[in-house]
Amino acid sequence: MFSLTNLLRPHILSLTPYSSARDEYTGKEGIFLDANENPLGSTTTQGDYNRYPDPHQGAIKHRLAPIKGVRPEQIFLGNGSDEPIDLLVRATCTPGGQDSILIMPPTYGMYEVSAAVNDVNIIKVPLTPDFQVDTEAVLAAITDRTKLIWLCSPNNPSGNLLQADAIRTILNAASQSLVIVDEAYIDFAPTPSWTGELDNYPNLVVLQTFSKAWGLAALRLGMCFASEELIGVLNKIKPPYNISAPTQALALDALLHEEEKNQMVAQIMAERQQLAEKLRSLPTVQVIHPSDANFLLVQFADANATFAYLIDQQVIVRDRSKVKLCDGCLRISVGTTTENESLIAVLRQMPDAPLPTDLPIGTGDEATRPELVSNA
Numbered sequence: 156m157f158s159l160t161n162l163l164r165p166h167i168l169s170l171t172p173y174s175s176a177r178d179e180y181t182g183k184e185g186i187f188l189d190a191n192e193n194p195l196g197s198t199t200t201q202g203d204y205n206r207y208p209d210p211h212q213g214a215i216k217h218r219l220a221p222i223k224g225v226r227p228e229q230i231f232l233g234n235g236s237d238e239p240i241d242l243l244v245r246a247t248c249t250p251g252g253q254d255s256i257l258i259m260p261p262t263y264g265m266y267e268v269s270a271a272v273n274d275v276n277i278i279k280v281p282l283t284p285d286f287q288v289d290t291e292a293v294l295a296a297i298t299d300r301t302k303l304i305w306l307c308s309p310n311n312p313s314g315n316l317l318q319a320d321a322i323r324t325i326l327n328a329a330s331q332s333l334v335i336v337d338e339a340y341i342d343f344a345p346t347p348s349w350t351g352e353l354d355n356y357p358n359l360v361v362l363q364t365f366s367k368a369w370g371l372a373a374l375r376l377g378m379c380f381a382s383e384e385l386i387g388v389l390n391k392i393k394p395p396y397n398i399s400a401p402t403q404a405l406a407l408d409a410l411l412h413e414e415e416k417n418q419m420v421a422q423i424m425a426e427r428q429q430l431a432e433k434l435r436s437l438p439t440v441q442v443i444h445p446s447d448a449n450f451l452l453v454q455f456a457d458a459n460a461t462f463a464y465l466i467d468q469q470v471i472v473r474d475r476s477k478v479k480l481c482d483g484c485l486r487i488s489v490g491t492t493t494e495n496e497s498l499i500a501v502l503r504q505m506p507d508a509p510l511p512t513d514l515p516i517g518t519g520d521e522a523t524r525p526e527l528v529s530n531a
C-alpha cells in the first residue's frame with residue numbers, strides 16, 4: 156500500500172505553511188489594506204501590476220482541468236517544470252546520502268541537477284540501446300530509500316516514447332516511491348497522456364509544460380498532475396506567489412486557443428517527417444532516431460565537425476555526442492519550413508574534409524568556405 160505520509164520528509168508533514176494575505180481574505184471586493192501593496196498604481200505604462208497575483212491560480216486550473224481531464228485539485232502550476240522537479244525532491248528526499256532518486260540516462264538533465272543541488276543521492280540505470288526502460292535493472296536498483304523514479308516520455312534527448320508496459324510495471328512495483336512521468340513532449344506523440352491513470356496510481360506524478368507545444372517558453376509555466384494529497388503538499392512548500400500575474404493572464408488566454416496549439420503541433424509533426432526524409436538523403440547522416448517529439452536525435456559521421464561547421468554557419472543545434480548512448484549525435488529541433496530547408500542546404504554544402512573543431516566561433520576564415528545559402 157502506497158503511503159504518502161511515509162514518503163514525505165517528516166518535517167514537511169508537520170510544517171506550517173506561510174499564509175499570505177490573499178489566503179486569509181479571498182473576497183474580490185473591498186478596500187485592500189492587507190498586503191502592503193502600492194495603492195496608486197505601477198511604474199509601467201503596460202498595465203496595472205500593483206496587486207499580488209492569485210497564489211493558487213484558480214482561474215487557470217479551472218480552465219485547464221477539463222482540457223486535461225483532471226480535477227483542479229490534481230493540478231500544481233510551477234515556474235517552469237523546474238519548480239515541481241525541485242519541490243518533489245525537497246518534499247521527499249532527506250539529503251546527505253540518506254534518500255535517493257533514480258534516473259535513466261540519457262535523459263533530461265534537470266532531475267540530476269535538482270538532486271545534486273539538494274545533496275540527494277542519484278541512482279542511474281541506463282536506458283537500453285534503443286532508449287527503452289531496462290525494467291529488470293530498474294526494479295533491482297530500487298531501495299527503500301528511493302523516493303523518486305524519473306521517467307521521461309517522450310524522452311529527451313532520444314525523442315521516443317517509453318513503452319507503456321514498462322511504465323506500468325514500475326508503477327506497480329515501486330509502490331513506496333513516486334513515479335514521475337515527464338511528458339513535456341506529449342502533444343507531439345501518438346499516445347494519450349498518463350494523466351488518465353492518476354486515479355488508479357496514487358504514486359503517479361505527470362509533468363507537462365507550456366514551453367513546447369503551447370509556444371510559451373518565455374512565460375515559464377509548468378504543470379504537475381498528481382493526487383490531491385500530493386498537490387496539497389506541493390502547495391504547502393511552494394513560494395506563495397510563484398506564478399506572476401502577467402503569466403497567469405497570458406496562460407488563461409492561451410487556454411482559449413487550444414485549437415491553434417493543435418494546428419501548430421500538426422504542422423511541426425509534418426515538418427518533422429519532411430526534415431527526417433531530407434536528412435536521410437545526406438551521406439554524412441548515419442542514424443535518425445525515431446521521434447515522438449518536436450526534435451530529432453541524429454547521428455553524424457563526424458558530429459564534432461558538423462556541430463562546429465553549423466555554428467560557423469549560424470545554425471545552432473544541440474551537441475549530445477558526449478551523452479550516454481548518444482555517440483556522434485546532435486539533437487535538432489524541428490524549425491519552420493524555411494529554417495529546416497536552410498539547415499539541409501547548409502549541411503549539403505559542408506566541405507568533405509572536416510573543418511578544425513577548435514576554431515573560435517565566428518572567427519573562421521569565411522572567405523575560403525564554399526558559398527552558402529542565407530539562414531534567414
Ligand SMILES: *Cc1c(COP(=O)(O)O)cnc(C)c1O
Binds near residue numbers: 238263311337
Ligand atoms: C523542455 C523540457 C521541460 C520543460 O521545462 P520548463 O521548465 O517547463 O520550460 C521539461 N522536461 C523536459 C524533458 C524537457 O525537455
